[in-house]
Amino acid sequence: DAGITQSPRYKITETGRQVTLMCHQTWSHSYMFWYRQDLGHGLRLIYYSAAADITDKGEVPDGYVVSRSKTENFPLTLESATRSQTSVYFCASGRDLSSYEQYFGPGTRLTVT
Amino acid sequence: LAKTTQPISMDSYEGQEVNITCSHNNIATNDYITWYQQFPSQGPRFIIQGYKTKVTNEVASLFIPADRKSSTLSLPRVSLSDTAVYYCLVGGNTDKLIFGTGTRLQVFP
Numbered sequence: 001d002a003g004i005t006q007s008p009r010y011k012i013t014e015t016g017r018q019v020t021l022m023c024h025q026t027w028s029h030s031y032m033f034w035y036r037q038d039l040g041h042g043l044r045l046i047y048y049s050a051a052a053d054i055t056d057k058g059e060v061p062d063g064y065v066v067s068r069s070k071t072e073n074f075p076l077t078l079e080s081a082t083r084s085q086t087s088v089y090f091c092a093s094g095r096d097l098s099s100y101e102q103y104f105g106p107g108t109r110l111t112v113t
Numbered sequence: 114l115a116k117t118t119q120p121i122s123m124d125s126y127e128g129q130e131v132n133i134t135c136s137h138n139n140i141a142t143n144d145y146i147t148w149y150q151q152f153p154s155q156g157p158r159f160i161i162q163g164y165k166t167k168v169t170n171e172v173a174s175l176f177i178p179a180d181r182k183s184s185t186l187s188l189p190r191v192s193l194s195d196t197a198v199y200y201c202l203v204g205g206n207t208d209k210l211i212f213g214t215g216t217r218l219q220v221f222p
Contacts, residue, residue, distance in 0.1 A: 104156025
């Protein structure tokens, strides 16, 4: 049982390119989340999803797109990557919003040149 | 969402007890207090959650005074492997998690 996985683990892309980060969880958790982590900012919520086909914005959604056609997958797309989107991206899942007990993936380190 | 304040960093030695205090003066009645741990190059990991008084599990204890305006995460007899960043979060059952910058704990031999 892999739990929650992210791919790729490392990605280098150029400014203006579209990039998709994948997230997959095997727990059938209703909620899934995307965070970015930058030095000096801690983790910031980008988007989250309460169920398939239900998504909502977090603190820093601009420049990102998400979808959730299946409960277990929650891809994050950078439509036109910018250097300011260089970061470590974490996906997480949880049973509900209220439990505060989220399970995080290993992260994807994205560099935009 | 209640704002939290915690020390930026702390140092300790192996075998000592470490107490990390978090201030949350404007905590709401239905807010819970949750702590996460993050090792380098890994995602955060849930440690403990509480509402009032004391909560203990196999990893840590969480002390919450009656006024709930602060909380203290206690790590007994730390080891080198406890070196990590510890986040204190406060919120209610409809809130999204808001992480601050956390407390960086360094444990020395």
